[in-house]
Amino acid sequence: MLSTIKRLLIGRPLKSTALGEQKLNKTKALAILSSDALSSVAYGPEQILIVLVTVGATAFWYSIPIAIGVLILLTALILSYRQIIHAYPHGGGAYVVSKENLGVLPGLISGGSLLVDYILTVAVSVSAGTDAITSAFPSLHEHTVLIASVFVIFITILNLRGVTESASILAYPVYLFVVALFVLIGVGIYKIATGSIPPDLHASIGTPVAGISLFLLLKAFASGSSALTGVEAISNAIPNFKHPAPINASRTLLAMGGLLAVLFSGIVYLAYYYGISPKVEVTVVSQIAEQTFGRHFMYFFIQGTTALILILAANTGYSAFPLLAVNLAKDKFIPRIFTARGDRLGYSNGIIMLGFLSIVLIISFHGRTEHLIPLYAVGVFIPFTLSQTGMIVKWVRHKPAGWVSKLVINSIGALISFTVSMMFFITKFEQVWSVIIFLPLIIFIFHRIKKHYESVGEQLRLSTCEPTMPIEGNVFILPVSGLTHVVETSINYAKSLSAQQIIAVYIPFEREDETIFVEKWKKWQPDIRLVTLHSPYRTIIQPLMKFVDTVERKARESNYQVTVVIPQFIPKKGWHNILHNQTSLMIRTRLLYRKNVIVTTVPYHLKK
Template structure:
């Protein structure tokens, strides 16, 4: 197993090599913006899916809706840039909300983002698989298997370390950006030179029957799903090379510009070419098909789109473990999330994220497009809370230039809040689970925190009950026969200079009891033997009653009761299947007994 682990994730890294695992701006842009950039592949499509419910004539509304999404993007980029400099140690929405709005708003933001990163992986990989099956329809029936395989591969890649995963995954992200720039450039050239018929689309401003403000807001909220992943950079500041805040801020601005250009280009081409949503073929696939036909460029665009959608999951792998570390340091989730693995990454967070994502993919049979609204609202709730937290911070601290900062965050908070409300108003049937799982997650955080506080209080020397002095030791040794295992355990028990050693034998038949007592008297007459006949063939019950009796008498004199369990260890692990695990059963039971020490004495077999 150790050799397999080395093969899959590489050699362990020293703690002193942590600085080498930091990312530069180019690699960070590729890894942390992959989620946001990948949403270009489905964000415009989400707008058209709403508008098509009226008619294809309503598609011209995608232009003003797209402009609205770009305004929201600008507000979020400027807002999160301020968060990066205000909270340079990372944590994003969770830390901002906790410090400025209180514990529970912080937990709501943190819980939302944890779930959102799980959805990021499931939705991104499933969307990438859809892009792959659009180009190769014969693969449709293997969607779940393909998606699960991709999750496993990305998980293993992230377990290999931050630098290695960034080096490998950066190329497909930049190839995707290049492919879309070529697609948009050629598409615009065709339009300008008159190679595209102007009759494929309805002119902007054409009256459309059945359109309403509610429907337009619904389309705007759906298109805003293209902005998921914008917050990832503010969560992952510790992964940047120094000066980390400056590098993170520049990366955020570069991502915003790149996302704005690609999103607006795809929205415009989809409108001008009269593209209509098709369950069998994505909008990007249709644009590429009309622009290039089914040639090399079409398959290049589809291939890079599939890759970016799959690799968008890597944003989750970058941000989830770091957010989990912040929550674990505050003792709201298990402390195991703070432990770095062999390759200096937070491997427990990476593994848990991968497993939960696979569960979602299998549960939804790879058709996770129904999770996109839930995925989007899971981001806009933290968006709203973080912007509101920054408003409180500026009003309270009033630093130099705070009015401008306040205006930016206020605009961001209002738009994010509006989008959140629109999601609840227009897609309640799809996002109602958030009203159940968010309170449950916050309650779970609260219970974990209470547990850690209770443990700390009980272990602290200043508050613990004074330790009772131990005057002596009584050892109980369960035996199943006269063997080297028992002999080895008896020798160990005698080395402890115990006041009394009691061997306990539990026979199921009276004849067996008498025979064993005779053998014991000949073998070890110096060690007291107690036989406990068990007519119901139970070992735990009579042994437990005997330990209780001894413990009551021993506690009167402040004597400690120790149970020594002999256990032989087979040479090969599969040999355990051939033996009764009686010692394991006894040990498991006794570990939960109060005031009884349990010791296992192993005896290793040689063949």
Template sequence: MKSSIKRYLIGRPLKSNELGEQKLNKTKALAILSSDALSSVAYGPEQILLVLVTIGAAAFWYSIPIAVGVLVLLLALILSYRQIIYAYPQGGGAYVVSKENLGVNYGLVAGGSLLVDYILTVAVSVSAGTDAITSAFPSLHSHNILIAVLFVLFITTLNLRGVTESASILAYPVYLFVIALFIMIGAGMYKIFTGQVTEALHSPIGTPVAGISLFLLLRAFASGSSALTGVEAISNAIPNFKDPAPKNAAKTLAAMGTLLAILFSGIVLLAYYYGISPNEQETVVSQIAESVFGRNAVYYFIQFTTALILVLAANTGYSAFPLLAVNLAKDKFIPRMFTIRGDRLGYSNGIITLGFASILLIIMFKGHTESLIPLYAVGVFIPFTLSQTGMILKWLREKPAGWRVKLAINATGAAISFIVSLMFFLTKFTQVWPVLVFLPLTILLFHRIKRHYEAVGDQLRIASCEAATPIEGNVMIVPVAGITHVVENSINYAKSLNADQIIAVYVAFDREEEKKFAEKWAKWQPDVRLVTLHSQYRSIIQPLTKFVDIVEHKSKEMNYRVTVVIPQFIPKEGWHNILHNQSSFLIRAFLLYRRDVIVTTVPYHLKK
């Protein structure tokens, strides 16, 4: 039954040689890898206004020069990541660049930041999408968390079906969103140019504003730069592109940058000219759409597509997180399970981990997008800064043709990214301080995992100095709970191995019961030695493991190996297991960590 449900949800398994069919063309890649960056225009301009509103509506004109600064940073990042795509076509983005040019720990800072950031991508995107829905339908506001969790489960399932299939479905909402915003921006600008928007709605550009400061403007710039989250995703996901992968990835990156610049600029300008002020009950995009069209079908179309892309922007995380996890896992910094492809040739362990972590985060933050965005943004700009700095060192070291121009691009990106990161720490420390805790802990965990894998490799390698101890005999211990076919099956198995000695062990809670069982055993299996253990505290595990330890200690002196043969019956139906105690499972769990004890289970399958 479980297998049927799995097939229904994620589809039939794909053969390994079908991997090429799971590669993305530029059109699908733009949808699936740019959805995070494009969706951020729905809240990036709003973050600028949230800072400026503390001074007053008269300060809103500053959003325009701040937006120009954000666009300069966007251009620097697009040009820089284009260079990274060609320099590191195997993918990995900021992690690989930082590791190879700055050192392992810097690479781990970038990799750890991005892993957490992709979790935040899902949480922020879904939370923002849920906010867009409840802005249009206020009666749903109390169900924000439930709606967000259901969206995460849907997107996780969709990605488990494979990259190509999820991209085919998600391309439509992304392009619908782009069309909807182009319609809104075009209609809004037309009304401005034709004089249908009164100048009383906004203060003139250049109006002096009391209380404005460079610090506040930098804070607004840093907040607005949250619109650039997701720019690095394409450089991480180059292996997902059809050949020639680097060339296709670079073109997709340029297309994403162009669309992002147009949409971001348009929303900032409309918000300024229409005098939009941010509030908790309605998003800035919703207010702009209502001001331009009123609450008609076009308004609801814009809100619907905005909600869709905000939710589906999470898919950028699902595309990039598993590939980044693969790079870290190959370097042995996270569990190797992240390198395994699932039935649909996607890295399903990474997808499931991302979905679970995102749901946990949504519940912890109660779906409040504004609480997540600063943490989300600073997690992006740390890798931005490191990757740009790494590329600077690469150009200085290699000095290829045109390296000075490349150096200038990366230096600009590194400087601005560093300033933005610094501003987040200075102005939103109460919201971003967890970064200072989880990054050192994450790096420590990465190194612990790496040391474990190295230690395992050293001990398993045949060439290691530790020689295997020769085994000269075998003592088999069979825990028995009664005289049954299950026990008979296990005893027969033990006899077939020609062990030097077979010992059946029975743990009794009552002296009379112990005596009766010994008599029955002597008649049933006279050639198999029975040891009965009395348990005063009704524990099976304690007396059994103590007995095994005694036998193991004596056997070690003769270079004998102790094998514990555990009888276990397997019910016909899986749910029947809850009707029986799990003594065999507990015995196995306790004995597996005995250094020189072999544990084997002999199953007996029930037929009804």
């Protein structure tokens, strides 16, 4: 049944030879990898206004120069990551760049930041999309967490079906969103040009504002820079592109940067000219659409496509998180299960883990986007800074042709990214302070996992392993609970292995049961030694473990190997297992941690 449900949700397994068919062309890659960056125009401009509104609506004109600053940063990042794509065509992004040029610690800081950032990508995107839905339908506002969690589950299943299939589905809402915003911006500018929008809704640029400060403007700039999250995703996911992957990735990055610049500028300008003020339950894009079209078809079309791309922007995280996890797992900093491909050739373990942690985050923050965005943004600007710094070191060390211009581009990107990171820590410390705790914690965990893998490798290596002792004979211990076909099958199995000694162990709770069982055993298996261990406290595990330890100590003196043979019947139907006490499972679990004891399970399959 479970297999049928899995096939229905995920689809039939794909052969490894079909991996090339799962690569993305530029059109699909733009949709699946740029959705996070493009969707941020739905909340990036709003974050600027949320800061400026603290000193009054008159300060909204500052959103224009702040937006210009954000566009300068965007240009620097696009040019910088374009260089990273060509310098590191196998992907890995900030983690690989930082590790190779700055060292392991900066690499782990980048990797850890991005892992958390992609979890936040999913949580922020889905929460923002849910906000767009509840803005249009306020009655759903109290169900925000449930709606967001359902969307995460849907996107997780979609990605488990494979990169190509998810990209084919996601391309439509992404491009619909782009078209919808172009229509909104175009109609809005047309109405402004024709005088349909009163010019007195906003303060003129240059109007003096009481209470404004450089600190506040930098805070607004840092908040607006949240619109640039997701820019790095393409450099992480180069292996997902069709050949030639670096060229296709580079062109996709430029296309994304151009679209993001136009959409961000348009929304900021319309919000300023319309005099839009941020509200708790109504997004800025919703207010602009309502003033431009009224609550008619186009308003709901824009809200619908905005909600779709905000929700599906989470797919950027699903595309980049598993690939980053693969790089970290190959370097032994996280579990190796993240390197395994699933039935549909995607890295299923990374996808499932990302979905689970995102839901945990949504529930923890009650789906409140504004509480997640600062943490989300600072998590990505730290890797921005480190990757740009790593490229600076690379150019200075190797000095390839044209390295001076490349150095200048990366230096500008590093400087601005560092400034934005510092602004987040200074201006939003109460919301991002947890970064100071979780980054060292994640790096500590990375090192512990690495140390474990190195220790395991050292112990298993033939050149360093302790010499194994020769085995002179075998002692089989057989826990029994009755005279059954299961026990008979296990005894026959032990005999077939030429055991020097087979000891059946029976653990009664009552003396009367012990006497009766001993008599029956002598008649049934007189040639098999039976040991009874009376258990007045009605436990099987403790007396059995003590007996095994005693036999193991004596056997070791004679170089004998102790094997515990566990009889176990297997019900025909899986749900029948809940009707039995699973004693064999508990015994096996405890014995696995006993040194020098081999555990063997002999299954007996029931027929009905």
